[in-house]
Amino acid sequence: MPATPIDRFARLIAPAGWQAVDFISDLHLQAGExxxxxxxxxxxxxxxxxxxxALFILGDLFEVWIGDDVLSAHASTSADPMFWRACASALHTFSTHTRVYFLHGNRDFLLGPAALAACGMQGLADPTxxxxxGQRWLLSHGDELCLADTDYMRFRAQVRTPEWQRDFLAQPLAQREGIARDxxxxxxxxxRSTGHDQSLWADVDTDAARDWLQQAQAHTLIHGHTHRPAAHALGDDGLQRVVLSDWDLSATPPRAEVLRLDAQGLRRLPLAS
Structure with a gap:
C-alpha cells in the first residue's frame, strides 16, 4: 500500500490532558552571555x-555544541563545563514536572543521547x-528550508552525515573547540558583509514551506532559525509559517520570548523584562 503524504514526517500526538504548549528557539546559550x-x-x-x-525547543538552544563530553570535561578546559552542566541541571529539574522536547538546530546538531538525558529532553526529528x-502543527528548526543560502545548504549536507560527525567527535576536545571557533x-x-542586515539573509523558501505543509496535512509551520519573528501567510489558502524569536538580552530592546499555543491559538509572551 503506498504511503499517505503525512507518513513522510515524524508525528507526536499530545496527551488529552494538555491545555497549552510552549515553543522557544535560538537562545544560543553560551557562558559569555x-x-x-x-x-x-x-x-x-x-x-x-x-x-x-510541554516545552518544545526548536533548535539552537546552544550557541555551539561540540560533543556531549563537554558535560564531563575538566573545569580547567576552555569548554566551560560548569556552564553547560548548569544549563543541563536547570532543564532536567524542569523536566521532572513538564515534558521537554528538543529538535536540533544548525548550531547544536551534534547534541546527542547523553546530553538529551542530562537535560531531561526527548529528541524530535526535523520536521515533526x-x-x-484537534489540529496538526508542523515543527522545524527551519534551516533546511532556506534553499537560497546555497553555501549553507552544502555545508549542512556535509556535517549532517554520520561519517563527518564520527570523524569530528573522534578529535580531541581542544581541537574541536578550535574548529568551532573558526x-x-x-x-x-x-x-558583517551584510552589515548585520537581516533582510539580506536567506529566508525560508515559500514554495518549499507550502510543500511541507501540504504533505503534512497541516496549516501552520512553526520554526526558528531566521531570527525574524512574525507570522507569514503562504498564499490565500490559509497556510502560514510562524517564526519564533531569537533570544538576546543584550540587544536594545532585549529579546526573549515564548510562543504559546492553547485553545485560543498562538500568542507571544515576552520574557525579557
Whole structure:
C-alpha cells in the first residue's frame, strides 16, 4: 500500500490532558552571555499557570555544541563545563514536572543521547507533526528550508552525515573547540558583509514551506532559525509559517520570548523584562 503524504514526517500526538504548549528557539546559550541563561532559568522556575504543559525547543538552544563530553570535561578546559552542566541541571529539574522536547538546530546538531538525558529532553526529528487541540502543527528548526543560502545548504549536507560527525567527535576536545571557533568566525564575517542586515539573509523558501505543509496535512509551520519573528501567510489558502524569536538580552530592546499555543491559538509572551 503506498504511503499517505503525512507518513513522510515524524508525528507526536499530545496527551488529552494538555491545555497549552510552549515553543522557544535560538537562545544560543553560551557562558559569555549569562543574561540569556538567567532569562531561561526564570521561565523554568515559573509556576504552572505561567507555563505550558510541554516545552518544545526548536533548535539552537546552544550557541555551539561540540560533543556531549563537554558535560564531563575538566573545569580547567576552555569548554566551560560548569556552564553547560548548569544549563543541563536547570532543564532536567524542569523536566521532572513538564515534558521537554528538543529538535536540533544548525548550531547544536551534534547534541546527542547523553546530553538529551542530562537535560531531561526527548529528541524530535526535523520536521515533526504535532497533533494538538484537534489540529496538526508542523515543527522545524527551519534551516533546511532556506534553499537560497546555497553555501549553507552544502555545508549542512556535509556535517549532517554520520561519517563527518564520527570523524569530528573522534578529535580531541581542544581541537574541536578550535574548529568551532573558526566556523563561528566565518559566520560572523558573513553577517558583517551584510552589515548585520537581516533582510539580506536567506529566508525560508515559500514554495518549499507550502510543500511541507501540504504533505503534512497541516496549516501552520512553526520554526526558528531566521531570527525574524512574525507570522507569514503562504498564499490565500490559509497556510502560514510562524517564526519564533531569537533570544538576546543584550540587544536594545532585549529579546526573549515564548510562543504559546492553547485553545485560543498562538500568542507571544515576552520574557525579557
Amino acid at each position: 549569562p543574561e540569556t541563561f538567567e532569562a531561561l532559568a526564570r521561565y523554568l522556575r515559573s509556576p504552572k499557570p505561567q507555563r505550558g504543559d 507533526v504535532l497533533t494538538f487541540q 566556523m563561528r568566525a566565518q559566520s560572523e564575517a558573513r553577517k
